[in-house]
Amino acid sequence: MENKKGLLIITTISMLILLTVAILFPRKPAEAENIQYINAMEKISDTQLGKLSPTAQVDMSVFLDTAIPYLTFEHGEDASKVALKHGYVKSIGKEVLRRNDALDILFKITGVKLPKNADLLDIAKRLEIITDKDKSLHENNKLSASEACYLIVNTKKAWHNTLESDTSKKDIDVLNFYFTASDFIFSEDGRILWYNDEGGALNALNTQDGSFSVITKPEDPELETYPEGNNTKIVNIYDNNGVLRAVQVEEYLKPGYIVDKYILYRANENDEFKKIVEFDLSTNKRYEIIGFSEDNTKLFVKTNFYDNYITIYEIDPGSESRQVVYKNRNADIVDSVIAHSIGFVSTDIFHPVTKKLLSTIYIDDKPRLVTLDDEFEKIMANVREDFDTNTFPVTVSFDLNYMVLMHRDHRDLGTYYLYNTKTRSSKVLASPQIDAESLGITLPISFKASDGETIYGYLTLPKGKKPDNLPLMVNVHSGPSSRFGWTPSVETILASDAGYAVLSVNSRISTGYGNEYIDFAVKDLLLPQKDIREAVDWAIETGIADSKNISIMGHSYGGFSALYQAGVYxxxxKSVIAMMGVWDWTDLGNELAEEEELPVWYKRFAPVPESELATVLSPSTYVDRIKMPIFIVYSGKDEVVYPSQNIRAILELSANGNTPESLYLTEEGHFPENISSRKMIISHLSEFLNKNIN
Structure with a gap:
C-alpha cells in the first residue's frame, strides 16, 4: 500500500518511546501537536538509542551514537572519535549514564559555557531543556532511553533558540580582522619584550609593570647566508650557535616554474655542503628542519617522508637514523605549509636555554597543542584554566617566567597576551580590531562521499540564524593543496555577514589530512569537484541549505572551481565569485611552459594541455551554460594565474550574453597585498553578496 505524503511511519518500539515521553513529560496540547517536535523524535527513533525499550538504561557509547550526529555536523566520523577529539568526554566506558553525565556532554557539544562547579540542572532549566514538570530528571539518577531522547531533542531546540536570539552585532570591518604579529622577542633577563603593535610601531614593554620602555632592541647578529642566484629561493637554517648548517634550495626556470628542490647540510662551518634531501616534486612529500638538538649534532624535522601523516623526528644527518619525537596517528603535525594556510605564526616552542622541544601543534578540524615536557605541561595546564584550550604559546622568556600567548578560535583570529607564568596574570598586547561576538559561529563538518571516504570542512552560520534552510555560499580554497581552518577567512566573514551560511570545503586535495587524502585527487583530478558537489548535496539533505539559494566562491584553484561548478551544474x-581563477587549463599550461616541458609538480594538480581532461576541467568549455551573475577579480602582475585567463573569461562570457562584474588590480600579484586593493576587493565583494543573496 502506498504511503500518503507526510505520513509518519514509526516502529512499535519507537511509538512506545514517544508515548512514554508524553506520559513522563506532559506538554501543553499545542506543544504536543508540534510537528517539528514529533519529527525530531522520529529521527532519533531510528538510532540505536531510539530502538531501546523506553525504560532501558543507557551507556555512554549508545548515547553518543545518537547525540553526536543529531547535534553536530560531523556526520562522516565515528561518534565516539568525535567526542574524544573535542573533549566532550575523557573516556568511553560501559557504565550507565546519569543525568549530569548527559547534560555535561550536551552542553559541551552545543557550546554552553560552564562555570566551575556549575549547577547543571539549573542551567538546563534556564535553557528549558528540563522543566519543573520533569520530576524524574530533577535528580542525578541513571537515565532511561526515553529520558535520554528527551534531553537530546530539547537540547537541540534550546541551542537553536539561543542562536536565533543572539542578534546583537556591530558593523564588521574585515580589513581590520587580520592582524599578523611581528616576532615577539624577550631580553635575556626577561624584563623587556619587543614587538610590533597593530599599527606596526615597535614597542618595548616592561614585563614587570606593563609600562613601555625606551630600551632599544639589540641589532640582529650578522649571520652567514648561502649565495642566492636569480632563479633560486633560499632558506638558511642555523644551529643553536648561529652557524649556518643547512640550506633549503628551490630552483626556478621562471616565477611559478620550480624545477628542483633539495636540502644541503654540513657538519660544521668549515665543511662543504652536501645534499641530504632530494624532493620528488611529483609527490606531496615534505621535509622541514625546525631546529637542532642541544649538542647541534641532530636535526628536529617535520616530515611525511616515512608516514602518511607529518611526524616530528630527531634525525642524525650522518647516519640517517631517526627517532620519533611526536606522532599523531590520525592527523598531521602543523608544518609551515599548514601554518600558512590556517594563519599561525608559531607552532613549535623550544626551551631558550636547553633547546629542548617543549611543545608542538597538530591539526584535525582544530589546531591542538601537544606538550612534550612535564614542566611545560604544568604551565600550559594553568593557561588552559586561565584561558581555554584554544590558547597557544608563541614564545617564552629564558627563565620561562613569561610567555607570549595567542588565543585563536572561530571568532578570534589572534589576540596576543603577555602572560606571567608565576602570578598567572596577563596583559593584552595586540588583537584584531573587530568585535568577535558580532561574528557567527563556525562548526566543523564531515560527511561520507559516495565512494565511502570522509570529506571535511567547516560551516559558518550568519549571526542570529539557526542552521535551517539558509542561503548557502560554498567556499573553495586556493592551493590547490591548501586548506581552510576553524578560523574563517575574510571572504567567509563577508558572506556570513551578508546572511549566507558558508560551507568551506576541504575536498580531497587539501593538506592537513595526510598524504592519502591529497593522493586521492592526484589520481583523479575530477575528484575534488565531485567532493564539492556532494558537499552541497549534503548541506541540502541535512536541511542547512535552501536548495534554491546556493552560490559559490573561491580564489585561485577555488576561483577555477567556482567557475567549473557553475558551468557543469x-x-x-545562483551566483559566482571567482578571484584569480583558471578559465582554460590548456591556455594556462601553454603560457606557463612556453617552449619548455611542463613542470613535474604542475602535472600533479592540473591536466596536460590539449588533453581530453583539460577540456573537461576547463570552465571555458561550458561558457554557454553559465548564465548566473558572476564577479571576477584578477591582477595585472599575477604570475600564477595569468591575467589573460580572466580577460578571456570576461570576453567569452560577455559574448554569450552574460557580462560579468569585474575588478582589475593593475599592480597586484596573485595575492593582493596593498591596503587600497584589499579595500576595493572587500567593497566590491560586499556589494555583490548583498545584491545577489535574495
Missing part, C-alpha cells in the same frame, strides 16, 4: 548555483 548551472541549475545549482
Amino acid at each position: 548551472p541549475s545549482m548555483y
